[in-house]
Amino acid sequence: MMKDGAYVHGGGLDAAVARFGGSRADWLDLSTGINPTPAGLPALGPEVWTCLPDAGLQTKCIEAARRAYGAPETAGIVAAPGSQALISLLPFLLPQGEVAILEPTYGEHRAGFEAAGHRVTGIETIEGLPDGAQITVVVNPNNPDGRRTGREALVALLGEMQRRGGLLVVDEAFADAMPGLSIADMAGEPGLLVHRSLGKFYGLAGVRLGFALTTPGLAETLRRRLGPWAVSGPALAIGTAVLSSAGTREAVARDLEKQAQRRDQVLAKAGLRLLGETPLFATVETQKAGDLFGALCRRHILTRPFSYRLDWLRFGNPRDEAEAARLAGALGDVAREDCP
Structure with a gap:
């Protein structure tokens, strides 16, 4: 596997190239849960590049997010340069206390709360909520194992936190x-x-646009701490256009369904046990996860290993039949190497 710290998140392609060779163009990067077929970008006027983003541009983007996510008018919504910015900032705005996080999950939630001085407890089920927990974090669907927490359970958990x-x-x-x-x-x-993120579903992670949907008071606190012009004009304009288009949303969803079907067929044919999945990634469980990660890297295919579960490996979506065939061929080669 990679050296410690070299591959904490998906997308560490430069580290992979440095260790296993080739150029970025040689690699098939399946290490993230980002849609490999991005939504089309709108035409942008020159003013979004040359002027500070004014309040009207931000309001349009927030209202597009409200409609796209089905949030009521009573919700406060704040836009940020990626949901990661909100995940990192939020813990510093809350009174220090005990935080329960449904784990294993995206590690930046724990990192953020610990950095802000909170006491963090990992829980395996929401029924295992500690008596003293004042904050609970659930990633749904969960990354990296695809676990789903049903709406009824979340509503009940919200009632408990209230x-x-x-x-x-x-x-x-x-x-x-x-x-x-x-x-x-x-x-x-x-x-x-x-928390909501534009980048993964629409394949526009580089735009860096995310939202917090919450009470008006907490949204205003987040907005003040982010400061003016936290989100670029191009990001706001792209977000407004993409989130306002029901046709774009439906087309992306259909394409992701096809991508996921191809992905899961390849993994099943390779005999890999599926631990969990979403339309954007699948995680397999195998005692040879480390060996498989390295063997695929030698074939310039990058997946996502986990230091806390050495038997897990996550696969993002091949974008088309050609990429799926490349993955299938590589997995077949690895299997033949194991069975001379």
Whole structure:
């Protein structure tokens, strides 16, 4: 596997090239859960590049997000340069206390709360919520194992956090592809914050645009701490156009369904046990995950290993039949190497 720290998140292609050779163009990067077929970009006027983004541009983007995510008018929504910025900032705005995180999951939630001085407890089920927890974090659907937490369970958990005077944080970075899981329509309820991300579903991670959907008061606190012009004009304009288009959303969803079918067929044919999946990634469980990661890297195919689960390997989506065939061929080669 990679040296410690070289591959904490997906997308570490430069580190892979440095160790296994080739150029970036030689590699098939399946290490992220980002749609490899991005939505089309709108034409942008020169003013979005040359002027500071004014309040009107931000308002248009936030209202497009409200409609796209089904958030009510009572919800406060703040735009940020990626949901990661919000994940890192939020813990510093909350009173220090005990935080329960449904784990294993996206590690930056724990990192952010620990950096802000909170006591963090990992829980395996939401039924295992510690008595003293004032903040609970659930990623839904979960990254990296695809675990789903049903809406009824989340609503009940929200009720518990409200009784405690606490906060439920639901990270819905992958929920665009599985909208039935979302509780964004409840944003504005006391004690709830929902993270949403533009980049993964639409394949536009480089735009760096994310949203927090919460109470107006907490949204205003986040907005003040982010400061003026936190999101670039191009990002706001792209977000407005993409989120306003129901046709784009439906076309992306259809394409992701095809991508996921190709991906899962390749993994099944290779005899890999599927631990969990979403339309944007699949995670397999195998005692040879480390060996498989390295063997695929030698064939310039990058996947996502996990230091805390050495038997897990996550695969993003091949963009088309050609990429799926390349992955299938590589997996077949590896299997033949193991069975001389």
